[in-house]
Protein backbone atom coordinates (compact mmCIF):
# COMPACT_ATOMS: atom_id res chain seq x y z
CA UNK A 1 0.00 0.00 0.00
CA UNK A 2 1.36 3.45 -0.88
CA UNK A 3 -0.12 6.92 -0.55
CA UNK A 4 0.52 10.52 0.51
CA UNK A 5 -2.00 12.28 2.66
CA UNK A 6 -1.98 15.91 3.76
CA UNK A 7 -4.43 18.25 5.33
CA UNK A 8 -3.32 21.54 6.84
CA UNK A 9 -6.63 23.39 7.48
CA UNK A 10 -7.85 23.49 11.09
CA UNK A 11 -11.56 22.72 10.96
CA UNK A 12 -13.99 23.53 13.76
CA UNK A 13 -17.40 22.01 13.04
CA UNK A 14 -20.17 23.06 15.40
CA UNK A 15 -23.10 25.43 15.73
CA UNK A 16 -21.66 28.65 17.12
CA UNK A 17 -18.12 28.03 15.82
CA UNK A 18 -17.85 31.62 14.55
CA UNK A 19 -17.51 32.75 18.18
CA UNK A 20 -13.87 31.81 17.75
CA UNK A 21 -13.30 34.26 14.90
CA UNK A 22 -11.86 37.20 16.90
CA UNK A 23 -9.28 34.93 18.58
CA UNK A 24 -8.37 33.32 15.27
CA UNK A 25 -7.89 36.74 13.65
CA UNK A 26 -5.88 38.09 16.60
CA UNK A 27 -3.42 35.21 16.26
CA UNK A 28 -2.46 36.78 12.89
CA UNK A 29 -2.90 40.52 13.54
CA UNK A 30 -5.41 43.30 14.01
CA UNK A 31 -6.57 44.11 10.50
CA UNK A 32 -8.78 41.84 8.40
CA UNK A 33 -10.39 41.93 4.99
CA UNK A 34 -13.83 40.31 4.90
CA UNK A 35 -14.98 38.92 1.56
CA UNK A 36 -18.73 38.39 1.16
CA UNK A 37 -21.16 37.64 -1.65
CA UNK A 38 -24.06 39.62 -2.97
CA UNK A 39 -26.88 39.26 -0.47
CA UNK A 40 -27.34 36.32 1.85
CA UNK A 41 -24.72 37.02 4.54
CA UNK A 42 -26.08 40.53 4.91
CA UNK A 43 -29.79 39.71 4.80
CA UNK A 44 -29.47 36.80 7.26
CA UNK A 45 -27.76 39.05 9.82
CA UNK A 46 -24.63 36.83 9.96
CA UNK A 47 -22.38 39.53 8.55
CA UNK A 48 -23.56 42.07 11.08
CA UNK A 49 -22.96 39.63 13.93
CA UNK A 50 -19.45 38.89 12.72
CA UNK A 51 -18.54 42.53 12.21
CA UNK A 52 -19.71 43.41 15.69
CA UNK A 53 -17.66 40.57 17.21
CA UNK A 54 -14.57 41.93 15.45
CA UNK A 55 -15.28 45.47 16.60
CA UNK A 56 -15.60 44.29 20.22
CA UNK A 57 -12.11 42.83 19.93
CA UNK A 58 -10.66 46.03 18.38
CA UNK A 59 -10.05 44.35 15.06
CA UNK A 60 -10.12 46.77 12.12
CA UNK A 61 -11.54 45.53 8.84
CA UNK A 62 -12.30 46.35 5.21
CA UNK A 63 -15.27 44.84 3.44
CA UNK A 64 -14.96 43.34 -0.04
CA UNK A 65 -18.61 42.69 -0.83
CA UNK A 66 -20.88 41.91 -3.76
CA UNK A 67 -18.71 39.06 -5.02
CA UNK A 68 -20.69 37.31 -7.77
CA UNK A 69 -20.76 33.60 -8.64
CA UNK A 70 -17.82 32.77 -10.96
CA UNK A 71 -16.15 36.17 -10.36
CA UNK A 72 -14.18 37.63 -13.29
CA UNK A 73 -10.47 38.04 -12.64
CA UNK A 74 -10.57 41.81 -13.31
CA UNK A 75 -12.94 42.33 -10.38
CA UNK A 76 -10.63 40.51 -7.96
CA UNK A 77 -7.58 42.38 -9.24
CA UNK A 78 -9.22 45.77 -8.75
CA UNK A 79 -10.11 44.72 -5.19
CA UNK A 80 -6.50 43.69 -4.62
CA UNK A 81 -5.13 47.02 -5.86
CA UNK A 82 -7.50 48.90 -3.56
CA UNK A 83 -6.33 46.80 -0.59
CA UNK A 84 -2.61 46.55 -1.36
CA UNK A 85 -1.46 49.59 0.58
CA UNK A 86 -3.56 48.68 3.62
CA UNK A 87 -1.55 45.47 4.19
CA UNK A 88 -4.21 43.31 5.87
CA UNK A 89 -3.08 40.56 8.24
CA UNK A 90 -5.78 38.04 7.40
CA UNK A 91 -8.51 37.46 4.80
CA UNK A 92 -11.89 36.18 6.03
CA UNK A 93 -14.40 34.72 3.58
CA UNK A 94 -18.06 34.48 4.52
CA UNK A 95 -20.17 32.76 1.88
CA UNK A 96 -19.97 30.03 -0.75
CA UNK A 97 -17.36 28.68 -3.16
CA UNK A 98 -16.87 31.82 -5.23
CA UNK A 99 -16.36 33.91 -2.10
CA UNK A 100 -13.76 31.50 -0.69
CA UNK A 101 -11.99 31.35 -4.07
CA UNK A 102 -11.90 35.15 -4.21
CA UNK A 103 -10.42 35.28 -0.69
CA UNK A 104 -7.66 32.84 -1.68
CA UNK A 105 -6.80 34.86 -4.79
CA UNK A 106 -6.73 38.09 -2.77
CA UNK A 107 -4.44 36.38 -0.27
CA UNK A 108 -2.17 35.46 -3.19
CA UNK A 109 -2.23 38.87 -4.89
CA UNK A 110 -1.58 40.72 -1.62
CA UNK A 111 1.59 38.72 -1.06
CA UNK A 112 2.95 38.03 -4.57
CA UNK A 113 3.87 40.21 -7.58
CA UNK A 114 2.18 40.03 -10.98
CA UNK A 115 -1.27 39.12 -12.24
CA UNK A 116 -3.64 36.36 -11.14
CA UNK A 117 -3.62 34.21 -14.28
CA UNK A 118 0.19 34.05 -14.28
CA UNK A 119 -0.22 31.73 -11.27
CA UNK A 120 -2.81 29.44 -12.89
CA UNK A 121 -1.83 25.79 -13.43
CA UNK A 122 -1.18 26.68 -17.09
CA UNK A 123 0.08 30.24 -16.38
CA UNK A 124 3.55 31.61 -17.19
CA UNK A 125 4.73 31.73 -13.57
CA UNK A 126 2.75 28.60 -12.69
CA UNK A 127 1.71 27.29 -9.32
CA UNK A 128 5.29 26.55 -8.27
CA UNK A 129 5.84 30.33 -7.99
CA UNK A 130 3.34 30.45 -5.09
CA UNK A 131 5.16 30.48 -1.76
CA UNK A 132 4.57 30.37 1.97
CA UNK A 133 4.02 34.15 2.21
CA UNK A 134 0.37 33.85 1.04
CA UNK A 135 -1.80 35.81 3.52
CA UNK A 136 -3.71 33.58 5.94
CA UNK A 137 -7.32 32.84 4.97
CA UNK A 138 -10.13 32.01 7.42
CA UNK A 139 -13.29 30.63 5.84
CA UNK A 140 -16.82 30.72 7.21
CA UNK A 141 -19.10 28.80 4.83
CA UNK A 142 -22.76 29.79 4.62
CA UNK A 143 -23.66 27.18 2.02
CA UNK A 144 -22.25 23.69 1.48
CA UNK A 145 -21.23 21.53 -1.45
CA UNK A 146 -18.03 22.73 -3.07
CA UNK A 147 -15.74 22.14 -0.10
CA UNK A 148 -13.96 25.34 -1.19
CA UNK A 149 -13.85 26.34 2.47
CA UNK A 150 -11.04 23.84 3.02
CA UNK A 151 -9.62 23.42 -0.50
CA UNK A 152 -6.20 24.50 -1.81
CA UNK A 153 -7.70 25.51 -5.17
CA UNK A 154 -9.16 28.77 -6.39
CA UNK A 155 -11.16 28.99 -9.59
CA UNK A 156 -11.53 32.22 -11.48
CA UNK A 157 -12.99 33.32 -14.79
CA UNK A 158 -10.38 34.83 -17.08
CA UNK A 159 -10.08 35.18 -20.88
CA UNK A 160 -13.44 33.43 -21.27
CA UNK A 161 -12.31 30.33 -19.38
CA UNK A 162 -12.49 29.00 -15.87
CA UNK A 163 -8.86 28.88 -14.73
CA UNK A 164 -7.51 26.96 -11.76
CA UNK A 165 -4.90 28.13 -9.29
CA UNK A 166 -3.78 25.36 -7.01
CA UNK A 167 -1.09 25.35 -4.34
CA UNK A 168 -0.57 23.80 -0.91
CA UNK A 169 -0.02 27.39 0.29
CA UNK A 170 -3.61 28.25 -0.63
CA UNK A 171 -5.15 25.91 1.94
CA UNK A 172 -7.19 28.13 4.31
CA UNK A 173 -5.55 28.19 7.75
CA UNK A 174 -8.85 27.80 9.59
CA UNK A 175 -12.41 26.91 8.62
CA UNK A 176 -15.14 27.74 11.13
CA UNK A 177 -18.01 25.53 10.01
CA UNK A 178 -21.44 26.28 11.50
CA UNK A 179 -24.09 24.32 9.55
CA UNK A 180 -26.85 26.54 10.95
CA UNK A 181 -25.52 29.44 8.85
CA UNK A 182 -26.89 27.66 5.77
CA UNK A 183 -30.47 27.56 7.10
CA UNK A 184 -31.19 30.88 5.42
CA UNK A 185 -30.18 29.60 1.97
CA UNK A 186 -33.16 28.82 -0.29
CA UNK A 187 -33.89 25.14 -0.90
CA UNK A 188 -33.13 25.20 -4.63
CA UNK A 189 -29.82 27.05 -4.19
CA UNK A 190 -28.80 24.67 -1.37
CA UNK A 191 -29.47 21.63 -3.57
CA UNK A 192 -27.78 23.09 -6.63
CA UNK A 193 -24.64 23.86 -4.63
CA UNK A 194 -24.88 20.69 -2.55
CA UNK A 195 -24.91 18.29 -5.51
CA UNK A 196 -21.23 19.16 -5.95
CA UNK A 197 -20.36 17.29 -2.74
CA UNK A 198 -21.92 14.12 -4.10
CA UNK A 199 -20.25 14.45 -7.53
CA UNK A 200 -16.89 15.15 -5.88
CA UNK A 201 -17.29 12.04 -3.72
CA UNK A 202 -18.27 10.00 -6.77
CA UNK A 203 -15.41 11.25 -8.95
CA UNK A 204 -12.91 10.82 -6.11
CA UNK A 205 -14.06 7.20 -5.76
CA UNK A 206 -13.69 6.62 -9.50
CA UNK A 207 -10.42 8.58 -9.87
CA UNK A 208 -7.20 7.10 -11.23
CA UNK A 209 -5.37 8.49 -8.18
CA UNK A 210 -7.79 7.04 -5.63
CA UNK A 211 -6.07 5.60 -2.56
CA UNK A 212 -7.39 3.55 0.37
CA UNK A 213 -7.61 6.72 2.44
CA UNK A 214 -9.28 8.85 -0.25
CA UNK A 215 -11.71 5.95 -0.79
CA UNK A 216 -12.68 6.10 2.86
CA UNK A 217 -13.53 9.80 2.56
CA UNK A 218 -15.15 9.39 -0.86
CA UNK A 219 -17.57 6.66 0.22
CA UNK A 220 -18.49 8.63 3.35
CA UNK A 221 -18.87 11.79 1.25
CA UNK A 222 -21.29 10.02 -1.10
CA UNK A 223 -23.33 8.68 1.79
CA UNK A 224 -23.52 11.90 3.83
CA UNK A 225 -23.94 14.33 0.95
CA UNK A 226 -26.79 12.34 -0.58
CA UNK A 227 -28.46 11.86 2.84
CA UNK A 228 -28.13 15.60 3.47
CA UNK A 229 -29.46 16.53 0.02
CA UNK A 230 -32.49 14.26 0.40
CA UNK A 231 -33.23 15.69 3.86
CA UNK A 232 -32.88 19.32 2.69
CA UNK A 233 -35.05 18.59 -0.32
CA UNK A 234 -37.98 17.66 1.89
CA UNK A 235 -37.25 19.75 5.01
CA UNK A 236 -34.99 22.72 4.15
CA UNK A 237 -35.59 24.43 7.50
CA UNK A 238 -34.24 21.48 9.57
CA UNK A 239 -30.69 21.65 10.91
CA UNK A 240 -30.06 17.89 10.63
CA UNK A 241 -30.03 17.84 6.82
CA UNK A 242 -27.89 20.98 6.73
CA UNK A 243 -25.34 19.42 9.12
CA UNK A 244 -25.23 16.17 7.18
CA UNK A 245 -24.59 17.97 3.89
CA UNK A 246 -21.97 20.25 5.51
CA UNK A 247 -20.16 17.14 6.76
CA UNK A 248 -20.51 15.41 3.36
CA UNK A 249 -19.09 18.48 1.68
CA UNK A 250 -16.00 18.49 3.94
CA UNK A 251 -15.54 14.76 3.35
CA UNK A 252 -15.77 15.21 -0.42
CA UNK A 253 -12.99 17.75 -0.34
CA UNK A 254 -10.83 15.57 1.92
CA UNK A 255 -11.23 12.92 -0.78
CA UNK A 256 -10.64 15.03 -3.91
CA UNK A 257 -7.73 16.97 -2.39
CA UNK A 258 -5.92 13.64 -2.45
CA UNK A 259 -7.41 11.88 -5.48
CA UNK A 260 -8.52 14.60 -7.90
CA UNK A 261 -11.90 14.67 -9.63
CA UNK A 262 -12.60 13.54 -13.21
CA UNK A 263 -14.50 13.97 -16.46
CA UNK A 264 -17.71 15.47 -15.02
CA UNK A 265 -15.77 18.31 -13.43
CA UNK A 266 -13.44 18.57 -16.44
CA UNK A 267 -16.32 19.14 -18.90
CA UNK A 268 -18.16 21.43 -16.48
CA UNK A 269 -15.20 23.85 -16.37
CA UNK A 270 -15.57 25.35 -19.88
CA UNK A 271 -19.36 25.40 -19.45
CA UNK A 272 -19.02 27.56 -16.34
CA UNK A 273 -16.05 29.56 -17.64
CA UNK A 274 -17.46 30.41 -21.06
CA UNK A 275 -21.19 30.52 -20.40
CA UNK A 276 -21.35 31.34 -16.68
CA UNK A 277 -23.38 28.17 -16.00
CA UNK A 278 -23.60 27.46 -12.26
CA UNK A 279 -21.07 24.77 -11.25
CA UNK A 280 -23.66 22.51 -9.60
CA UNK A 281 -26.06 22.90 -12.48
CA UNK A 282 -23.36 21.95 -15.00
CA UNK A 283 -22.49 18.88 -12.88
CA UNK A 284 -26.14 17.80 -12.68
CA UNK A 285 -26.51 18.14 -16.47
CA UNK A 286 -23.42 16.03 -17.14
CA UNK A 287 -23.78 13.44 -14.36
CA UNK A 288 -25.71 10.62 -16.04
CA UNK A 289 -24.17 11.05 -19.51
CA UNK A 290 -20.58 10.99 -18.28
CA UNK A 291 -21.35 8.15 -15.85
CA UNK A 292 -22.38 5.98 -18.80
CA UNK A 293 -18.88 6.46 -20.27
CA UNK A 294 -16.96 5.97 -17.02
CA UNK A 295 -18.80 2.96 -15.57
CA UNK A 296 -17.19 0.36 -17.92
CA UNK A 297 -13.79 1.40 -16.53
CA UNK A 298 -14.98 1.22 -12.91
CA UNK A 299 -17.60 -1.55 -12.71
CA UNK A 300 -17.02 -2.71 -9.14
CA UNK A 301 -16.79 0.79 -7.72
CA UNK A 302 -19.88 1.90 -9.65
CA UNK A 303 -21.75 -1.03 -8.13
CA UNK A 304 -20.61 0.11 -4.65
CA UNK A 305 -22.04 3.55 -5.35
CA UNK A 306 -25.26 2.09 -6.72
CA UNK A 307 -25.71 0.11 -3.51
CA UNK A 308 -25.07 3.14 -1.28
CA UNK A 309 -27.60 5.20 -3.25
CA UNK A 310 -30.23 2.44 -3.27
CA UNK A 311 -29.82 2.12 0.49
CA UNK A 312 -30.25 5.87 1.15
CA UNK A 313 -33.08 6.32 -1.36
CA UNK A 314 -34.77 3.14 -0.16
CA UNK A 315 -34.81 1.61 -3.64
CA UNK A 316 -34.95 -2.12 -4.42
CA UNK A 317 -31.33 -3.18 -5.16
CA UNK A 318 -32.29 -5.87 -7.63
CA UNK A 319 -34.65 -4.18 -10.03
CA UNK A 320 -33.53 -0.56 -10.11
CA UNK A 321 -31.27 -0.97 -13.15
CA UNK A 322 -27.66 0.17 -13.21
CA UNK A 323 -25.97 3.22 -11.74
CA UNK A 324 -27.16 5.58 -14.55
CA UNK A 325 -30.79 4.73 -13.74
CA UNK A 326 -30.19 5.22 -10.02
CA UNK A 327 -28.46 8.56 -10.69
CA UNK A 328 -31.44 9.70 -12.78
CA UNK A 329 -33.71 8.64 -9.95
CA UNK A 330 -31.61 10.64 -7.48
CA UNK A 331 -31.86 13.79 -9.61
CA UNK A 332 -35.64 13.48 -9.87
CA UNK A 333 -36.00 12.70 -6.14
CA UNK A 334 -34.08 15.86 -5.30
CA UNK A 335 -36.41 17.82 -7.53
CA UNK A 336 -33.69 20.18 -8.68
CA UNK A 337 -36.11 21.77 -11.12
CA UNK A 338 -35.94 21.40 -14.87
CA UNK A 339 -32.37 20.90 -15.97
CA UNK A 340 -32.04 23.35 -18.87
CA UNK A 341 -30.78 22.57 -22.34
CA UNK A 342 -27.37 24.00 -23.21
CA UNK A 343 -28.96 25.83 -26.15
CA UNK A 344 -31.17 27.76 -23.72
CA UNK A 345 -28.03 28.86 -21.86
CA UNK A 346 -26.42 30.40 -24.92
CA UNK A 347 -24.41 27.40 -26.21
CA UNK A 348 -24.45 26.83 -29.97
CA UNK A 349 -23.71 23.67 -31.91
CA UNK A 350 -20.70 25.31 -33.60
CA UNK A 351 -19.08 25.84 -30.16
CA UNK A 352 -19.15 22.20 -29.04
CA UNK A 353 -15.75 21.18 -30.43
CA UNK A 354 -14.10 24.10 -28.68
CA UNK A 355 -15.82 23.22 -25.38
CA UNK A 356 -14.69 19.63 -25.89
CA UNK A 357 -11.07 20.76 -26.48
CA UNK A 358 -11.17 22.80 -23.28
CA UNK A 359 -12.58 19.82 -21.37
CA UNK A 360 -9.16 18.17 -21.57
CA UNK A 361 -7.89 20.22 -18.62
CA UNK A 362 -6.17 19.09 -15.42
CA UNK A 363 -9.41 17.59 -14.03
CA UNK A 364 -9.59 15.17 -16.97
CA UNK A 365 -6.20 13.65 -16.13
CA UNK A 366 -7.63 11.78 -13.12
CA UNK A 367 -10.65 10.38 -14.98
CA UNK A 368 -10.44 6.58 -15.12
CA UNK A 369 -12.02 6.48 -18.57
CA UNK A 370 -10.14 7.59 -21.68
CA UNK A 371 -12.79 9.83 -23.22
CA UNK A 372 -12.04 11.04 -26.74
CA UNK A 373 -12.85 14.48 -28.06
CA UNK A 374 -15.67 12.87 -30.08
CA UNK A 375 -17.07 11.27 -26.91
CA UNK A 376 -17.23 14.68 -25.24
CA UNK A 377 -18.82 16.30 -28.30
CA UNK A 378 -21.42 13.48 -28.35
CA UNK A 379 -22.23 14.08 -24.66
CA UNK A 380 -22.57 17.83 -25.27
CA UNK A 381 -24.79 17.21 -28.28
CA UNK A 382 -27.18 15.20 -26.12
CA UNK A 383 -27.37 18.17 -23.72
CA UNK A 384 -27.88 20.77 -26.46
Ligand SMILES: [Fe+2]
Nearest residue numbers: 146196200265
Ligand atom coordinates in the same frame (compact mmCIF):
# COMPACT_ATOMS: atom_id res chain seq x y z
FE1 LIG B 1 -16.90 20.71 -7.61
